[in-house]
Amino acid sequence: MEHGNPPHVVVLGSPGMGHFIPIVVFAGGLSRDLALSVTLIAHTGDPPSAAEQSLLRSLPDAVDLVLFPQLPAEDFTAGTKIEDRVFRTVMSSLPRLRSLLGNLAPFAALVVDPFCLDAIPVAAELGVASYVFFTSSCMSLSLAFHLHQLDASFQGEFRDLPEPVRLPGCVSVHGKDLMEPIQDRGNPVYATFLRIAERFLEAEGVLVNSFEALEPGAIKALREGSSHPPVYPVGPLIRAGSSDSGEGHECLRWLDEQPVGSVVYVSFGSGGALTRAQLYELAMGLEASRQRFLWVANRPHEHDASATFFGAESDDDDPGSFLPEGFLERTKALGLVVPRWAPQVAVLGHAATGGFVTHCGWNSTLEGLVHGVPLIAWPLYAEQKMNAVLLAEDAKVALRVEADEDGLARREEIARAIGCLMEGEEGKRLQRRARELRDAAARAMEEGGSSCMAMLDVAEKWKRQRNTQ
Template sequence: MEAKTHIALVSVPVYSHQRSILEFSKQLVHLHKGIHVTCINPTFSSPCCNTLALFHSLPPTIDYMFLPPINLEDLPHDTHPAVHVQFTISQSLPLIHDALKTLHSTSNLVAIISDGLITQVLPFGKELNVLSYTYFPSTAMLLSLCLYSSMLDKKISCEYKDLLDPIEIPGCIPIPGTDLPDPLHYDRSGEVYKQFLEANERFYLADGILVNTFYEMEANTIRALQQQEGRGIPSVFAIGPFVQKGSCTEGSTNEAEYLRWLDKQEQNSVLYVSFGSGGTIFQDQLNEIACGLELSGQKFLWVLRPPNKFGIIVDIGAETENPLKFLPNGFLHRTKGHGMVVPYWASQVQILGHGAIGGFLCHCGWNSTLEGVVHGIPLIAWPLFAEQKMNAVLLTNGLKVALRPKVNEKGIVEREEIAKVIKNLMVGEEGKGIRQGMENLKVAADNALKEDGSSTRTLTQLALKWTSLGVA
């Protein structure tokens, strides 16, 4: 029997965003059996094995389609991955529009939910006379910045990085100018900054914004946003945390090895080091991290990728060269038995759920951050790009569940600083407070997703609204 209520999701060609919106969709159809979901995915190349594994793991009530790849040959060879994504989004809009029209004509489509990076889809809902939402896979704090960005643009005259005082947004902790998201570090007269403002203005077209956070984690920010509903700001729904529940990798050959190694370690004794699904670092910083890990004397499990000037790898499934060759001479020999380096990829969910893990050196991507939270693992905040510095501010200054190493005048965290922060987190007094704070946050995250929890109640109210439209 065909489901009465059909929801269309529109994702973007970014693995971390796809993971997040698919976990949301799985929770939605799990809680509400009458809802059927179709996920539309723009592409600029054939999906890699990790991406395919995500989609192959979906239940039968979630369909998906990959749109024809966009030709990137007209872009310069050495183009930043973010440009690939934005170009793919803009070129895919006619294909997305056609796919949505087809779904609308062949099913009882009641709502379109598009990723926060593709706000261009929001007007399509109005055209098809269905509800149109944004799925926002980051913090309510970042959403607030986006919604208030035009106001800040009028209020602030200098470049954001030159601000002497932190930016204050209703309900949020103060944000230093240097910790604002990447688009605000560009020349304010340039195209990147202009596109950022235009995308944020389109949020106001949404019937609502679904945020992958939970009320207890960002209560002041969510409350401040909700108090502005009816005064121009769309309805905001905190419905998370949505994190991957199990490994979606296909046949990782080294998985058993690192899990066996963890089995031999003492409880809470290992620092896990990873920069997310695609993050990486430059060579000088890689050297300092290696030396800092060695100097700290703490056990570690490090997922390592080759250095990259962009700080991100486009194709997370590509393994073009051995990353171990970039380590300092003798590092693997000197740390043998004390640490382990895993090339390219590891099952983060399994690692964070292992009792031996006592800390997480994290790039502050929101998926990784939430995975740390739901497993109660205290963090070392090491932001790389996008909104990650802003997330680090929330984790350290706001929630106080992370330590953040100091960067020198050359933009490098030195080995002595790394060793000091690692020891502080793993065996120091300050680390005990961080650990307790994270444990409290873990309990709150668990409670939010219970049957009567804040996030489940919110998502249920939305689903009931959608299913009532499906019956009508």
């Protein structure tokens, strides 16, 4: 990389914090760690939210930043799936993207996240190679590669499959646990996912935010496969604590006062929402567990588990207005409830944090694993059920919370799982496994580690591409 001008790589990300975080971290690493010339094109709110602005401030000054506004909520009918909103936002940006890329050309490569694959033909018009930065697991990537085969093999809904799906190198997954956007073949999003699955084949390579020790079987199978582009595990790429803007937050001061490993952290991410009934059961389960807890509480939503994916729907975020009456007073000696947001990386890295109740969003998953925190898997939407299967049955670093026939995780089940994680023998095994994966993640990212070498391999290809321009 040190000879001549560095390759210029353009990185394109889609809307929503779950996509925004990893693409910003990825782009920053290309500039900071590999000394590449980087232009980041990001879809944000108009104007960008406080969380988006905070993360953007963590980018190296050398990164050229272009912000595309996401489509406003008023442009969509009620009940529009988040995936449809993301795809339509990206599609609406393509004319502007075509003009921008034309002005930036020649450049070595375009790197897109999975919801921006429709930009690949735009780069092809300019003779530029495209790569995908896949922001979830290798297991989910394998599903994308095999989606057409699965589609042709069964005519009904996947939740009704008589046998579990066995993706190469992965544990079996029941049809009901496949990613949520493909669970309704009648929804236009399903057809979009089929079309996008074909776009993967147009990429020169796929970089995945995962690592060898977490998904050895899936990675081996992907490397050996010949019907898809080369796959490069380059993770875990997570936010640095400094970009989490948590210094001085009340929850960190509270954690400072708790014993080592004694607190279970509860958060369903930037987009997750529970129904009021489920929120009440969670509150009562935390109280019944008698364990210390730190809970990031979002206002309930009755119909959409991803209700806050594009930001909070209400400015009224006082937990006392939607939690069970008396709960905050009864639990104030053991727990702390904070509204909407906490500096998650700092929380997970705190010595007092001993467990993590998570929706299994991939960013949250990796942040927990990098800090050696065992998990309770409580998936809500997107590919999170697949992630939960991976974490509990393959990586064996998580417990599952089981729902009853009404779809509710009851307080007794919640208290059981938390007690098991924080005090039981199974919890001790999970803690040991979490520490093993923490150490393996660090080795993968250090100089000479598997993920570091994979990233260097791709960067060398970009360097050669620059030299042919």
